[in-house]
Amino acid sequence: MTKLLLTLENVSYSLPNGSTLFTNVHAQLSDTSVGLVGRNGVGKSVLARILAKQVAPTSGHCHHYGPVYYLPQQLPLTAKT
Known part of the structure; x- marks a missing residue:
């Protein structure tokens, strides 16, 4: 059950x-892969x-019913010590 x-x-x-970038996006997402x-x-x-929840939309609302995570496309490089 989702x-x-x-x-x-x-x-x-x-x-x-x-x-x-985009306007009037409507969506309902479940806990399945997207x-x-x-x-x-x-x-x-x-x-x-x-x-x-890292950026606020210019308009509209995003309602959360559980945790959502964002993994960036590029991770910062760190120097080896």
Whole structure:
């Protein structure tokens, strides 16, 4: 049995320069695996960070019913000692 994990209601995001990445996104995601696929620059990472509460949407709401984690595409390099 799947459990509702989060809901997006009218979520939009605009960059500081005024460019809009996406508008009025509606979704309900459960605790099953989910893939986020799209062309470069369309806002996949920003949407994933909104889902994980690392970034606030420009408008709309993201309701969480459990933990959501974000793993960045690139991890910072650390020097070996």
